[in-house]
Amino acid sequence: MQECQFCEIASRSKESEILYETESAISFLDHRPVSKGHTLIVSKKHFENLFDVDQDTLCEVMKMAKLISIKINTLYNPTGINLIQNSGEQAGQTVFHFHVHVIPRYDDDYNKRLGIEAQKRVRSTNLDLKLTANELRLALRN
Ligand code: 5GP
Ligand code: ZN
Numbered sequence: 001m002q003e004c005q006f007c008e009i010a011s012r013s014k015e016s017e018i019l020y021e022t023e024s025a026i027s028f029l030d031h032r033p034v035s036k037g038h039t040l041i042v043s044k045k046h047f048e049n050l051f052d053v054d055q056d057t058l059c060e061v062m063k064m065a066k067l068i069s070i071k072i073n074t075l076y077n078p079t080g081i082n083l084i085q086n087s088g089e090q091a092g093q094t095v096f097h098f099h100v101h102v103i104p105r106y107d108d109d110y111n112k113r114l115g116i117e118a119q120k121r122v123r124s125t126n127l128d129l130k131l132t133a134n135e136l137r138l139a140l141r142n
Contacts, residue, residue, distance in 0.1 A: 006097035010044045017133035019068065020140050025060045027068055029129050029136075030101070032121045036132060037072045039102040041065045047098040049087035057098075065100050071139040078104035 008014035010026050017029040019039060030038045041064045047053040053061075069081050084101040086093040 004046060004095075004097050006040075006042050006095055006099060007046050010042065017129045019133060019136050020064065022060060022064065024057050025064050027064055027102075029124075029133055031129065032123055034101075034103050034121060035078075035106055037076055037078075037102075037104045037136065039068050039072070039136075040099045041068065041102065042097065042099040048096050049093060049098055050085060051087060053098045061098070061100055065102050067140075068102050068136075071136060072102065072104050075135060075139045076104055076106075078106050080105040 005014055009016045009018075009028060016031070019027045019029065021027070021044075024044050025041060026044055027039050027041045030040050041061050043053055043057045043061055045057065047057065050058075065083050069083070072078065073081065082101070082103040082105065084103060085099070086101075
């Protein structure tokens with residue numbers, strides 16, 4: 001199989017700001033965040049997309065998406081949160097390992113699509129990612 005960056009993150013062979021993990025799912029900060037706290041919830045096992053992920057893993061990923069959303073909501077008080085799952089290239093999928101985006105919204109940008117915003121996004125500094133991850137990890141302990 002071709003190298004998969006999310007398999008590498010799950011096995012810790014690639015660096016990322018991991019927030020939380022269970023037996024079958026792991027969450028870490030998106031390195032090109034749409035907004036502060038933008039998190040990816042990923043299956044630990046490699047599934048390509050929504051169509052081949054098994055039900056138990058899907059439930060685990062969605063439960064984690066809710067947990068992370070609650071923590072982000074309390075910590076950053078966004079005006080809303082989007083859960084986005086892209087399956088297939090035409091749907092905007094760029095990493096072909098099953099994942100769900102948790103994207104907090106802070107103003108009136110709710111109707112902007114991830115694809116449009118993706119073009120404007122800039123790579124966060126490692127320090128910015130570290131600070132955000134530390135805040136969220138602390139929140140996840142409570
Ligand atoms: P998709 O477009 O497939 O739904 O989303 C893939 C997401 O993964 C993108 O938002 C992209 O910024 C993020 N991403 C891609 N490679 C990496 C990586 O190596 N590390 C982290 N933290 N995020 C990544
Ligand atoms: Zn993978």
